[in-house]
Amino acid sequence: MCLGIPGQIVALHDEQQKLAVVDVGGVRRTVNIACIVDEQHPPSACLGEWVLVHVGFAMSRIDPEEARRTIALLTEIGEVQAEVQAMRTSGDA
Amino acid sequence: MKFVDEFRDPQKAERLLQEIRALASTLMQGRTRPLGIMEVCGGHTHTIFRYGINRMLPEEVEFIHGPGCPVCVLPRGRVDDCIALAQRPGVIMTTFGDAMRVTGSKKNLLQARAEGADVRMVYSPLDALKLARAHPGRDVIFFALGFETTMPSTALTVLQAQKEGLTNFSLFCNHITIIPTIKAVLDSPDLHVDAFLGPGHVSMVIGTEAYRFIADQYRRPIVIAGFEPLDILHSVWMVLKQLAERRCEVENQYRRVVPDDGNAPALDAIATVFELREFFEWRGLGSIDYSGVRMRAPFAAFDAERKFSLPNIAIADPTACQCGEVLKGAIKPNQCKVFGTACTPDSPMGALMVSTEGACAAYYNYGWLDRTKAEPMR
Ligand code: SF4
Numbered sequence: 001m002c003l004g005i006p007g008q009i010v011a012l013h014d015e016q017q018k019l020a021v022v023d024v025g026g027v028r029r030t031v032n033i034a035c036i037v038d039e040q041h042p043p044s045a046c047l048g049e050w051v052l053v054h055v056g057f058a059m060s061r062i063d064p065e066e067a068r069r070t071i072a073l074l075t076e077i078g079e080v081q082a083e084v085q086a087m088r089t090s091g092d093a
Numbered sequence: 094m095k096f097v098d099e100f101r102d103p104q105k106a107e108r109l110l111q112e113i114r115a116l117a118s119t120l121m122q123g124r125t126r127p128l129g130i131m132e133v134c135g136g137h138t139h140t141i142f143r144y145g146i147n148r149m150l151p152e153e154v155e156f157i158h159g160p161g162c163p164v165c166v167l168p169r170g171r172v173d174d175c176i177a178l179a180q181r182p183g184v185i186m187t188t189f190g191d192a193m194r195v196t197g198s199k200k201n202l203l204q205a206r207a208e209g210a211d212v213r214m215v216y217s218p219l220d221a222l223k224l225a226r227a228h229p230g231r232d233v234i235f236f237a238l239g240f241e242t243t244m245p246s247t248a249l250t251v252l253q254a255q256k257e258g259l260t261n262f263s264l265f266c267n268h269i270t271i272i273p274t275i276k277a278v279l280d281s282p283d284l285h286v287d288a289f290l291g292p293g294h295v296s297m298v299i300g301t302e303a304y305r306f307i308a309d310q311y312r313r314p315i316v317i318a319g320f321e322p323l324d325i326l327h328s329v330w331m332v333l334k335q336l337a338e339r340r341c342e343v344e345n346q347y348r349r350v351v352p353d354d355g356n357a358p359a360l361d362a363i364a365t366v367f368e369l370r371e372f373f374e375w376r377g378l379g380s381i382d383y384s385g386v387r388m389r390a391p392f393a394a395f396d397a398e399r400k401f402s403l404p405n406i407a408i409a410d411p412t413a414c415q416c417g418e419v420l421k422g423a424i425k426p427n428q429c430k431v432f433g434t435a436c437t438p439d440s441p442m443g444a445l446m447v448s449t450e451g452a453c454a455a456y457y458n459y460g461w462l463d464r465t466k467a468e469p470m471r
Binding site: 003004017029030031032034035036037038052054055056057059060062063066069070072073077083086087089090091092093 | 101136139140143187189190211213214215216217218219220221223224242243245246249253294297298320321349350352356357358359362
């Protein structure tokens with residue numbers, strides 16, 4: 001919950017609502033990008049960027065190299081698998 | 094040292110360890126007890142045990158595992174309240190996976206689900222919102238917990254619900270805030286902490302300035318640390334260096350993610366939706382002033398505490414449980430009377446055994462076997 005996971009913004013979902021599609025370990029999901037955009041950096045500028053995703057919210061931009069290393073580490077400790085699983089089954093009864 | 098091989102840059106790790114050893118032995122001159130470094134964040138606790146960093150450090154340096162696992166510190170009475178909400182007819186209770194395993198006075202949310210309550214694990218509060226849209230006839234409640242890392246996400250979710258005019262979504266808010274918590278830890282008389290590793294992702298939201306009082310008033314160095322094993326070693330080296338040079342400062346080792354000013358949109362969302370509670374009860378630590386937040390009055394319609402009546406009964410921690418002493422660093426997890434016997438990750442008695450970020454669970458899963466040999470104790 002507190003570690004977060006790197007993902008790449010691959011599409012914009014709804015610029016008005018600040019929603020984008022992020023690829024996390026091969027799984028795509030909609031995340032909120034309100035915390036990483038402002039006038040200087042509109043949603044359209046986020047395409048292709050790597051971000052740290054916490055519980056469905058992009059919380060900071062990170063460089064691609066950093067993202068790659070973090071994913072490798074999180075995969076090693078089983079954290080990526082757990083997050084992806086949580087995304088897949090989210091909301092199931 | 095076999096563990097260092099697992100590091101991304103073993104040579105750098107080895108160099109840092111050498112310098113840490115040298116600094117520690119200089120610092121130990123004239124001291125009798127080891128240098129205590131508290132890692133505030135449960136994510137750090139997890140990395141420390143996963144990579145055996147506690148075992149790599151010289152004897153003179155030891156980690157004290159702080160209160161930074163939000164799942165672990167939730168008191169039993171709040172879990173009972175959450176279960177009572179989940180058992181109301183028509184309610185869909187949603188929360189993160191870890192939160193489903195914390196026990197109240199009798200059971201946890203998983204058991205409540207087995208008994209018929211509609212409890213669902215969600216990855217994000219946004220998914221709880223989605224459930225509310227899909228089930229207009231049901232009351233969807235999100236059991237919100239966490240420090241400032243997760244607070245913006247729930248705040249933004251509530252703002253979204255408000256914008257959409259949803260009337261069947263609410264929060265059962267159990268968010269806690271880090272600064273009063275560190276202050277309470279610093280004020281406790283039986284604490285021996287010489288320096289802090291600051292939480293990386295909380296700081297990403299609140300920035301670094303908020304920790305200034307630790308350096309200025311309490312005269313302890315603090316280094317905001319990243320989560321890779323090398324980050325931890327690097328940060329330990331940075332605090333020792335401060336101690337050796339008799340400096341007390343807030344330093345930021347995790348600059349690649351943590352801006353000094355924090356995250357403005359996130360802080361705005363928090364300030365719009367939440368306000369401090371006068372006090373909040375912690376498992377193991379008792380009541381801490383201004384350590385929790387609740388929803389502001391304009392959001393009453395989204396506040397499960399206002400919308401529904403709660404049993405709201407305070408439940409004392411079990412007497413055998415020594416979580417409070419562990420949290421303050423007074424004892425090690427394996428010195429608790431019930432550690433590994435009545436309290437295990439499969440059947441946790443205390444909160445620190447519940448999440449992989451809890452000190453006792455981490456000790457149980459990774460660390461403690463090697464630590465049963467004589468080690469410096471206070
Ligand atoms: S072993 Fe269990 S009861 Fe004892 S301190 Fe740890 S979590 Fe608490």
